[in-house]
Amino acid sequence: MASPDRHSEDEAADPGQEVGELVGRLTQPGELEPAERRKLLGRLTRALSVGAARARKSGAGRGRWLADVFLNIAPRIPIRDLHTLSQHHQGLTGEELADDLVRTAxxxxxxxGAIGGAVAAAEFAAPPLLLSAPAQLVAETIVVAAIEVKLLAELHEVYGVHVDGTGAQRAIAFTAAWAKQRGIDPLAPSSVTLALGAATKTALRNRLLRVLGRHLTTFGPFLTGAVAGGTLNRMATKKLAAAIRDDLRVKTLPPGQERGRLGP
Structure with missing residues (x-):
C-alpha cells in the first residue's frame, strides 16, 4: 500500500497532468479574481519547475522542452463552439462577436503579462540568460500562448472555418496555426494530418521562444516590468487577431461581403 508521501512523490514526478489542468483553468471563460489568478500561476510555476529541472538533466533545450509541454497541454485548452460563444457574449454574432473575443483575449x-512583469520587477537584479529564464516567466509564456491558441480556434468558429478531426488533432492543428500566425485553410487536409511535422515543431519552438524572450524584457525596476509585460502582451495578441481575422475573411466569405473591405 502506497503511503501518502509516496503518492505526493508520484504527483511531483509527473507534473504534466497538473500543468494541463492549471492552464485549462487559467483559460476558461469568465473573469478570474486577481488573487485566484496569481495563486494558479504560482502553482503552475511550481509544476513547470519540476519539468524544467528534468529537462536540464536530460540535456533537452529550453525550446524543445517548451514545445513538448505545450503540445501536451494543447488538447486541454477549452474551445467553445459558435452557439456557446454567442451565449457567453450576450448573443453577439459575426464581426461583433469576433471583436468581443479579441477584447477578452x-x-x-x-x-x-502584468502579473509576470510585476514579479520580475520585484526580483530585478540583472537580465537572465534565455536558457535560465525564471519559472514564473515560463509559466506566463505558456498561459499567454494558450489564451492566443484559444482565441485563434474560436475565431475559426466565428468565421465558419470548420477543422475536422479528433479533439487532440484539432488542438494540434490550432497550435500549428498559432505557431505560423496564420488561419487554417479548410481546403487543405494536410493542415491537420501534417500538423506535427518537423517544420511545424520547429515553428512552435521558435514562436514560444519569441514569446518567452518578449517576457524577459519585462525585467526592470519598480513597476516598469508590470506595465511593459501587460502592454507587450496586449499588442502581440491584437496583432495576431488582426492577421487571423483577415486570413479567415478571405477564405470563408463570398465575394461582395467582408472581402471587399480588405482593400486591393
Missing amino acids: MKGTMTV
Whole structure:
C-alpha cells in the first residue's frame, strides 16, 4: 500500500497532468479574481519547475522542452463552439462577436503579462540568460500562448472555418496555426494530418521562444516590468487577431461581403 508521501512523490514526478489542468483553468471563460489568478500561476510555476529541472538533466533545450509541454497541454485548452460563444457574449454574432473575443483575449494576456512583469520587477537584479529564464516567466509564456491558441480556434468558429478531426488533432492543428500566425485553410487536409511535422515543431519552438524572450524584457525596476509585460502582451495578441481575422475573411466569405473591405 502506497503511503501518502509516496503518492505526493508520484504527483511531483509527473507534473504534466497538473500543468494541463492549471492552464485549462487559467483559460476558461469568465473573469478570474486577481488573487485566484496569481495563486494558479504560482502553482503552475511550481509544476513547470519540476519539468524544467528534468529537462536540464536530460540535456533537452529550453525550446524543445517548451514545445513538448505545450503540445501536451494543447488538447486541454477549452474551445467553445459558435452557439456557446454567442451565449457567453450576450448573443453577439459575426464581426461583433469576433471583436468581443479579441477584447477578452487581449485583456487576459495583458493581465497575465502584468502579473509576470510585476514579479520580475520585484526580483530585478540583472537580465537572465534565455536558457535560465525564471519559472514564473515560463509559466506566463505558456498561459499567454494558450489564451492566443484559444482565441485563434474560436475565431475559426466565428468565421465558419470548420477543422475536422479528433479533439487532440484539432488542438494540434490550432497550435500549428498559432505557431505560423496564420488561419487554417479548410481546403487543405494536410493542415491537420501534417500538423506535427518537423517544420511545424520547429515553428512552435521558435514562436514560444519569441514569446518567452518578449517576457524577459519585462525585467526592470519598480513597476516598469508590470506595465511593459501587460502592454507587450496586449499588442502581440491584437496583432495576431488582426492577421487571423483577415486570413479567415478571405477564405470563408463570398465575394461582395467582408472581402471587399480588405482593400486591393
